[in-house]
Amino acid sequence: MDFFVHFFQDALFAAIAAIGFAAISRPPRQAYLWCALIAAVGHSTRFLLMQALSPGMHIVIATTLASFVIGILAVLISPKAHVPAETCLFPSLLPMIPGMYAYRTFGGLAMCLFGSTEQSFSHSFFLFANNGLTCFFILLGMAVGATVPIFLFPDISFRATRS
Amino acid sequence: MCDFMARYAVWLFGSGSTCIRLEKNLQRIAAAAGVEVEITVLPRHIHLTVREPADGDTVTTIASIRPLPVSYDLITRLSRLSWDIADGSLPCDRADTELDNIISSARSDIPGLPLLVGAANASFCRLFGGDAIAMGVVFVATVAGFILKQMLAERHTDPRIIVIACSFVSAVLAAADGLFGLGATPAVAIGSSVLYLVPGIPFINSFSDMIDGHYICAFGRMMQAVVITCCLSAGLCFGMFLMNIGMF
Incomplete structure (x- = not known):
């Protein structure tokens, strides 16, 4: 029961985040709902991969697979919504951006600079490198996973706006 | 035609389009106009060469990219414009005015x-x-x-x-x-x-x-x-x- 509450909360908040962040990049009106839907499906896919399996999947692989799902959905939906595939795709990815990892990376870097003893430096450097590597590979996995479908189905992706 | 394509390219790219979309849209327009186009995207400029296969004339332009905020609304409408030209529903000589229309009616941020x-x-x-x-x-x-x-x-x-x-x-x-x-x-x-x-x-x-x-x-x-x-x-x-x- 608790698991389902978490699952639906995850999807709901991902959808709200997608709508808000999509609005910054001025999408056409018909794209808002699709962005919310695709983002919710994508984020809950990642949630399931990381939480429902035991042992849970690593965040980098789970994010890459979830991004691939988002990419496929966006490419399939774009002709229906009459918008380019990227319009549905890129805003839907934004809820998966590894914000806290990026924050801790910069925190670790700042503490490296100001750390005085060797021990505190090593600890900060570990935080910097550990979070930084995870953050970078999540971003890379997101971008590759999501853009591969566009390159796999160019006929669909680039014809969506044809009237 | 080269001027139109250069203007189209800087607006499409400035609104946050990917290179592959820029290339595809430009080639679509060029095919409809019966010319060939090659582009290079530099960090702040787009280098565009248009060649007429009939008489072998080539024209090259380098246009500055406009630093616009990302706008998928513009990308969507500019992509639609390229299809309208390619499908023949919009004649090439009217494309310039249509581009002006799209640019001048670009949406600003929504209220709230x-x-x-x-x-x-x-x-x-x-x-x-x-x-x-x-x-x-x-x-x-x-x-x-x-x-x-x-x-x-x-x-x-x-x-x-x-x-x-x-x-x-x-x-x-x-x-x-x-x-x-x-x-x-x-x-x-x-x-x-x-x-x-x-x-x-x-x-x-x-x-x-x-x-x-x-x-x-x-x-x-x-x-x-x-x-x-x-x-x-x-x-x-x-x-x-x-x-x-x-x-x-």
Whole structure:
């Protein structure tokens, strides 16, 4: 029961985040709902991969697979919504951006600079490198996973706006 | 025709389109007009050569890319324009006026955008494990920072200065969670309060160009996004330093 509450909360908040962040990049009106839907499906896919399996999947692989799902959905939906595939795709990815990892990376870097003893430096450097590597590979996995479908189905992706 | 294509290219690229879309749309227009087109995308310019196969004339233009805010509405309508030209429903000589129409009717930010972004960032905070109080603090910090961003953008302030100022304001406001002991997750609040400034679309565009083999353009976009991210961290660090908060 608790698991389902978490699952639906995850999807709901991902959808709200997608709508808000999509609005910054001025999408056409018909794209808002699709962005919310695709983002919710994508984020809950990642949630399931990381939480429902035991042992849970690593965040980098789970994010890459979830991004691939988002990419496929966006490419399939774009002709229906009459918008380019990227319009549905890129805003839907934004809820998966590894914000806290990026924050801790910069925190670790700042503490490296100001750390005085060797021990505190090593600890900060570990935080910097550990979070930084995870953050970078999540971003890379997101971008590759999501853009591969566009390159796999160019006929669909680039014809969506044809009237 | 070359002038039209150059103008089309700088507007499409400036609105945040990927290189592969730019190439496909331009080639579509060129095919309809019976010419051939080759493009190179440089960090701040687009180099465009149009060749007429009939008499072998070539014309080359280098046009400056317009630094516009990302607008998928513009990308959608410009892509539709290219299909209209390719399908023959819009004659080439009227394409120029139609481009003017699209540009002049480009949508600005929707009203209430700061509230939407605030709600989005608060949800983001929740996804990272923040509690209800952290969400509230992030909402206020984001709305304030985003309104400041819109005000500065109207005055055509340098985008890097805008990001430093906004991340500073948001970080200082979000620091309230920890300083006054309001919630249990102050680190998540302050960390996610500035995330609305992360240049997500330029990062993803950059990776897309890299997969496509447009390495110079990919590198250019990546550097732009990295510079913005550094500005964001500078504002955040300064805000936290002023509020006397440690990172962990």
